[in-house]
Amino acid sequence: MDIRPEPFEPPAPIPRTIPPSRLEIIKVMFRNPLELWGKPSYTLPWMQVKFFGQLTTICHDPSLIKHVLVDNAGNYAMQPIRQLVLRPILRDGLLTAEGDVWKRSRKAMAPVFTPRHAKGFAGQMLKMTEAFAERYAEPAKKNAEVNIATGMTELTYEILAETLFSGEIATGTEGFAERVDSLLHNMGRIDPLDLLLAPSWMPRITRIPGRKALKAFRQIVSDTMDARRRKMDSRETVPDDFLTLLLKIEGPDGLTRDEIEDNILTFIGAGHETTARALAWALYCIAESPHFRAAMEEEIDRVLSDGADPVDWLDLMPHVRAAFEEAMRLYPPAPSINRAPIEDDTWTSADGKTITLPKGESVLVMPWTLHRHELYWDRPRHFMPERFLPANRDKIHRFQYLPFGAGPRICIGATFALQEAVIALAVLMKRYRFDVTDSTRPWPVQRLTTQPLNGIALRVSAR
Numbered sequence: 001m002d003i004r005p006e007p008f009e010p011p012a013p014i015p016r017t018i019p020p021s022r023l024e025i026i027k028v029m030f031r032n033p034l035e036l037w038g039k040p041s042y043t044l045p046w047m048q049v050k051f052f053g054q055l056t057t058i059c060h061d062p063s064l065i066k067h068v069l070v071d072n073a074g075n076y077a078m079q080p081i082r083q084l085v086l087r088p089i090l091r092d093g094l095l096t097a098e099g100d101v102w103k104r105s106r107k108a109m110a111p112v113f114t115p116r117h118a119k120g121f122a123g124q125m126l127k128m129t130e131a132f133a134e135r136y137a138e139p140a141k142k143n144a145e146v147n148i149a150t151g152m153t154e155l156t157y158e159i160l161a162e163t164l165f166s167g168e169i170a171t172g173t174e175g176f177a178e179r180v181d182s183l184l185h186n187m188g189r190i191d192p193l194d195l196l197l198a199p200s201w202m203p204r205i206t207r208i209p210g211r212k213a214l215k216a217f218r219q220i221v222s223d224t225m226d227a228r229r230r231k232m233d234s235r236e237t238v239p240d241d242f243l244t245l246l247l248k249i250e251g252p253d254g255l256t257r258d259e260i261e262d263n264i265l266t267f268i269g270a271g272h273e274t275t276a277r278a279l280a281w282a283l284y285c286i287a288e289s290p291h292f293r294a295a296m297e298e299e300i301d302r303v304l305s306d307g308a309d310p311v312d313w314l315d316l317m318p319h320v321r322a323a324f325e326e327a328m329r330l331y332p333p334a335p336s337i338n339r340a341p342i343e344d345d346t347w348t349s350a351d352g353k354t355i356t357l358p359k360g361e362s363v364l365v366m367p368w369t370l371h372r373h374e375l376y377w378d379r380p381r382h383f384m385p386e387r388f389l390p391a392n393r394d395k396i397h398r399f400q401y402l403p404f405g406a407g408p409r410i411c412i413g414a415t416f417a418l419q420e421a422v423i424a425l426a427v428l429m430k431r432y433r434f435d436v437t438d439s440t441r442p443w444p445v446q447r448l449t450t451q452p453l454n455g456i457a458l459r460v461s462a463r
């Protein structure tokens with residue numbers, strides 16, 4: 001007899017049954033795009049709708065997604081609106097670069113993100129998480145509530161700062177985190193002019209306050225790079241961090257100095273809030289699933305008492321990894337992957353229907369709806385990490401689960417993020433137990449990432 005309790009259904013907008021009016025679409029787009037999607041978006045293999053005058057193709061059929069992201073990826077550019085928002089900040093960083101610059105940068109940066117280098121960061125990830133865990137010691141004594149959303153942002157920021165610069169920041173670490181915060185705040189904003197696809201030289205009123213901050217921030221990154229370069233040139237010992245790795249590939253076949261600077265900003269922008277969101281959602285869903293939490297605690301205790309090297313935790317802790325992957329299914333940190341065909345394209349489904357994807361129109365691959373899609377998932381709205389355990393993993397189609405995207409532009413930091421997440425969850429759950437309280441009522445909103453409105457309050461206690 002199966003005595004497992006009913007799986008937990010975490011909060012999410014109920015799919016609409018009546019299409020919103022034009023005015024409502026605009027309001028919801030600014031308030032929370034996740035609330036926009038109707039029943040068809042969670043049940044049909046693809047849809048074509050007019051959206052702000054653009055024909056938008058929403059792709060769910062895994063073979064259509066493979067066509068767009070992999071088989072015919074060369075025909076798909078980043079969507080103009082995303083570029084209008086991000087490019088003024090990240091310039092030619094990998095996330096926003098296109099064409100030959102992207103090709104050369106991706107090739108040059110591949111060695112920086114090998115699994116060997118990610119593993120090399122495991123020690124720093126462990127050290128930073130252990131230091132962070134101390135901050136919960138006092139609240140745990142009082143069984144007090146902590147806001148896990150801000151906590152995880154601090155933790156992943158500290159890990160990123162350590163693996164990027166090893167603490168060697170030109171102005172000192174003081175105040176740097178606040179600058180990063182303001183940068184991210186500025187990054188996530190869509191200005192009304194962006195929606196109208198106005199050219200990038202037209203000033204965006206909503207982003208004016210961020211411009212000075214961005215300039216100052218770039219100056220600090222630039223000074224930090226110069227200081228490290230001087231050290232490298234004078235053959236002093238330098239830390240084995242991202243900054244050193246990037247400066248080593250400066251040159252005609254690698255990256256220019258400006259591109260290195262752009263990529264440092266990109267790593268800060270793409271590489272910590274994403275992981276932080278997924279960690280916070282994971283801790284929340286785990287707190288609501290005591291049965292699975294018990295299996296995770298048993299696994300963590302066993303692996304840690306064997307003294308395993310943190311480099312191997314990702315492989316040794318399938319339950320921890322499964323919980324994190326399931327949290328990214330329900331709350332994908334990147335809820336939408338947006339493209340625009342460079343030339344007209346067509347695709348034919350297995351049952352012989354052909355659709356046209358016209359040049360310059362909009363193509364969306366949306367992990368948010370794909371991961372909750374009724375055609376592809378059993379009990380799509382429920383938190384069931386068992387799906388991701390090795391015995392069941394093969395049942396998940398490669399193109400029905402896309403937290404890191406797919407194809408040539410797949411997330412370059414995926415291994416880094418997974419390793420970081422498993423180390424963070426293991427260290428925190430070894431020491432503490434997190435529980436929901438009456439004030440735990442998170443609500444997902446789409447900004448740059450899928451984030452909990454007003455944070456996530458969990459009670460922390462010592463195990």
Ligand code: HEM
Nearest residue numbers: 094095270271274275333334403404405409411412413417
């Ligand atoms: C849970 C954490 C993360 C998630 C869910 C995530 C998600 C994604 C997704 C979906 C894309 C593809 C976007 C597209 O195709 O339009 C992407 C690209 C990218 N990610 Fe991540 N990411 C994570 C962590 C990281 C980390 C830790 C780093 C770096 C340290 C990073 C750096 C990048 C970069 C540079 C790209 C652009 C790659 C390219 O276009 O060639 N990400 N990420």
